[in-house]
Amino acid sequence: METAAPISAVEAKVPLSPWQLFWQRLKRRKIAMTGGVILIFLYTVSIFAGFIAPYRYDQINNNSFFHPPIWPSLQGFHLVVPRYEQGASVFDYREVPNDTKPLHFFVHTDKYKLFGFIPASIHFFGAGDDNYPVYLFGADQFGRDVFSRLLYGSQISLSIGIIGISISFALGMIIGGISGYFSGLTDTLIMRLCELVMSIPALYLIISLRNTFPPGMSSAQVYAMIIIILSFIGWASMARVIRGMTLSIREQQFVLAARALGQSHLKIIVRHILPNTLSYVIVAATLSVPYYILGEVVLSFLGVGIQEPSASWGNMLTAAQNTEYLKNYPWLLAPGAAIFVTVLAFNFLGDGLRDAADTKSL
Amino acid sequence: MLQFIFKRLLHMIPLLLGVSLLTFLLMAMSPGNYFTALQQNPQISPDTIARLKAQFHLDRPWYVQYVFWLKNVLSGNFGYSMAYKISATSLIMARLWNTFLLSFSALIIAWGIAIPLGIWAAVKKDSWVDHACSFVAFVGLSVPDVLLSLLALWFAAATGLFPVGGAESPLYDFMPSAQQFWDHAHHLILPAIVLAASDLAGIMRQMRSNLLDTLRAEYVTAARARGLGEGRVVWKHALRNAINPLLTIFGYSLAALLSGAFIVENIMAWPGLGRLTMEAFFAKDSYLVVDCVVMATALLVIGNFIADILLAWNDPRIRLK
Numbered sequence: 016m017e018t019a020a021p022i023s024a025v026e027a028k029v030p031l032s033p034w035q036l037f038w039q040r041l042k043r044r045k046i047a048m049t050g051g052v053i054l055i056f057l058y059t060v061s062i063f064a065g066f067i068a069p070y071r072y073d074q075i076n077n078n079s080f081f082h083p084p085i086w087p088s089l090q091g092f093h094l095v096v097p098r099y100e101q102g103a104s105v106f107d108y109r110e111v112p113n114d115t116k117p118l119h120f121f122v123h124t125d126k127y128k129l130f131g132f133i134p135a136s137i138h139f140f141g142a143g144d145d146n147y148p149v150y151l152f153g154a155d156q157f158g159r160d161v162f163s164r165l166l167y168g169s170q171i172s173l174s175i176g177i178i179g180i181s182i183s184f185a186l187g188m189i190i191g192g193i194s195g196y197f198s199g200l201t202d203t204l205i206m207r208l209c210e211l212v213m214s215i216p217a218l219y220l221i222i223s224l225r226n227t228f229p230p231g232m233s234s235a236q237v238y239a240m241i242i243i244i245l246s247f248i249g250w251a252s253m254a255r256v257i258r259g260m261t262l263s264i265r266e267q268q269f270v271l272a273a274r275a276l277g278q279s280h281l282k283i284i285v286r287h288i289l290p291n292t293l294s295y296v297i298v299a300a301t302l303s304v305p306y307y308i309l310g311e312v313v314l315s316f317l318g319v320g321i322q323e324p325s326a327s328w329g330n331m332l333t334a335a336q337n338t339e340y341l342k343n344y345p346w347l348l349a350p351g352a353a354i355f356v357t358v359l360a361f362n363f364l365g366d367g368l369r370d371a372a373d374t375k376s377l
Numbered sequence: 378m379l380q381f382i383f384k385r386l387l388h389m390i391p392l393l394l395g396v397s398l399l400t401f402l403l404m405a406m407s408p409g410n411y412f413t414a415l416q417q418n419p420q421i422s423p424d425t426i427a428r429l430k431a432q433f434h435l436d437r438p439w440y441v442q443y444v445f446w447l448k449n450v451l452s453g454n455f456g457y458s459m460a461y462k463i464s465a466t467s468l469i470m471a472r473l474w475n476t477f478l479l480s481f482s483a484l485i486i487a488w489g490i491a492i493p494l495g496i497w498a499a500v501k502k503d504s505w506v507d508h509a510c511s512f513v514a515f516v517g518l519s520v521p522d523v524l525l526s527l528l529a530l531w532f533a534a535a536t537g538l539f540p541v542g543g544a545e546s547p548l549y550d551f552m553p554s555a556q557q558f559w560d561h562a563h564h565l566i567l568p569a570i571v572l573a574a575s576d577l578a579g580i581m582r583q584m585r586s587n588l589l590d591t592l593r594a595e596y597v598t599a600a601r602a603r604g605l606g607e608g609r610v611v612w613k614h615a616l617r618n619a620i621n622p623l624l625t626i627f628g629y630s631l632a633a634l635l636s637g638a639f640i641v642e643n644i645m646a647w648p649g650l651g652r653l654t655m656e657a658f659f660a661k662d663s664y665l666v667v668d669c670v671v672m673a674t675a676l677l678v679i680g681n682f683i684a685d686i687l688l689a690w691n692d693p694r695i696r697l698k
Contacts, residue, residue, distance in 0.1 A: 216635040216674065222654055341534065
């Protein structure tokens with residue numbers, strides 16, 4: 016039987032795995048792919064924030080409070096930045112005609128730590144002269160570069176979404192799996208607890224949880240605290256859905272087979288039942304990341320999250336709450352635009368993932 | 378039906394008790410309270426603080442405090458706000474009313490716009506109306522409440538058409554009652570629109586997909602085959618069934634609305650429960666924080682209760698379960 020007749024090309028075609036089919040369906044959805052590309056771009060920029068940002072997030076310039084955005088212009092074949100000088104009134108800046116300096120790429124200026132531990136001083140762009148600042152998105156009320164702060168802030172705001180969702184969904188899956196698998200009293204207790212957590216309006220619960228942490232924590236502690244708070248709230252809705260799915264999956268033959276082979280309950284839940292819920296979990300996670308990002312934004316915005324001088328998209332927006340600032344210096348809303356683009360991209364991708372995971376939509 | 382209502386009412390009691398116990402426990406775990414700040418003040422003697430603490434039962438373990446608190450709340454007494462120096466009951470009731478007013482107006486605006494738009498988009502599927510609606514819905518779902526509130530503030534400040542934050546003008550107390558009403562409404566419009574906008578997109582999308590689903594059903598084809606006009610088919614046959622699942626999301630939308638109201642209130646200075654919660658939080662008036670959380674939950678639970686009754690009234694199968 017080893018020397019079988021050569022099989023035709025049609026027969027030799029290996030059937031695609033479910034994940035390959037999923038990817039094929041996803042690839043066809045332009046909007047979802049656009050969302051994915053935007054997210055990859057945002058996260059890459061966020062990882063290299065120190066390199067791309069021309070300034071440090073806490074670098075204060077006393078001569079440029081509320082400086083309007085400065086954009087490089089093309090002069091011949093060189094990008095140049097103009098020089099600004101103080102006008103007659105406060106926070107009034109005028110461009111000095113015919114006084115420009117070429118913009119350089121890969122300039123050595125301020126020191127920073129790439130990825131948080133590699134010391135470096137090379138920056139993507141800059142004029143290399145403090146008299147010719149480059150504020151792509153203007154400067155804030157302390158003369159700090161909004162663009163640089165936006166990039167440093169994205170490290171906090173974007174990562175909280177991913178880490179928060181990973182923790183709370185992992186918790187939700189395991190708790191939901193246990194609840195559905197064992198049923199009985201365990202199930203009732205867990206589900207009542209879910210109901211309890213879900214029946215408190217999210218932001219009220221966030222604030223009462225925030226109340227249990229002492230004031231005056233370091234940036235890293237606050238960061239961990241926000242993740243803990245958001246995870247504490249997020250697991251409940253996930254656990255409920257996973258419980259429902261587990262209830263039907265545990266009746267299937269392969270669970271019975273695993274049991275007959277003498278596998279432990281925990282192993283059956285983690286290895287055999289939960290993987291079957293994965294396609295739902297991935298879609299739900301993508302669509303839920305925005306809520307975690309917004310959770311951080313709201314906490315920091317209200318002044319109980321990330322504290323100055325650390326930058327996060329939420330605490331940057333706090334300045335925009337002052338209507339005088341907002342009216343005269345609209346570039347303070349830049350973090351709002353960044354949040355909008357991120358949330359939109361997650362919604363695009365999540366919507367496409369949902370359609371691609373739905374096999375009926377072929 | 379009465380039995381169903383009664384059963385659902387009974388279900389609410391353990392839930393509210395659980396929520397109050399949970400928030401109380403969280404409060405007991407929190408470091409420091411209003412008296413920690415007072416103790417720093419050299420003008421207040423330790424005796425006074427001890428006396429005040431005993432008066433508010435703060436020297437007892439948290440579960441004893443909880444029992445005292447619960448007893449008072451059940452008799453309609455929310456105690457005394459240490460930070461505001463007035464009765465917490467009147468404070469909370471005024472703020473609760475404001476939050477209710479804001480959420481209710483937003484609810485009416487959101488549903489009033491979303492349902493007709495959703496129907497329109499479904500009936501004219503794949504037309505420019507449909508595409509425009511789904512585009513607006515996508516954008517609407519992605520604009521965070523924080524940004525929208527800030528933009529609304531900017532709009533109010535730039536155009537002067539609306540007051541910038543607050544719930545009433547400085548001269549409110551001197552106005553005749555008719556003018557007071559208009560002044561209040563004028564302050565309410567912008568926050569309500571902002572709050573509604575965040576809710577609108579989801580409802581519209583839901584309405585559209587529900588109606589599209591029912592339009593594909595066989596009884597709709599049957600109605601068309603009988604020669605009924607398209608308008609009659611949509612309004613008389615499809616719509617009534619398409620509205621049904623929307624009553625279910627009414628409950629969810631309420632939860633989102635209350636959280637959204639929290640943000641809008643804090644940014645646009647609307648004196649509701651959310652704003653009071655933050656103020657109490659910063660003043661370390663922990664009892665008031667607990668009261669606010671419990672009241673907000675009660676609002677949500679009652680809203681869900683109403684949604685359940687509407688659903689049961691619309692669909693007899695639920696009543697019998």
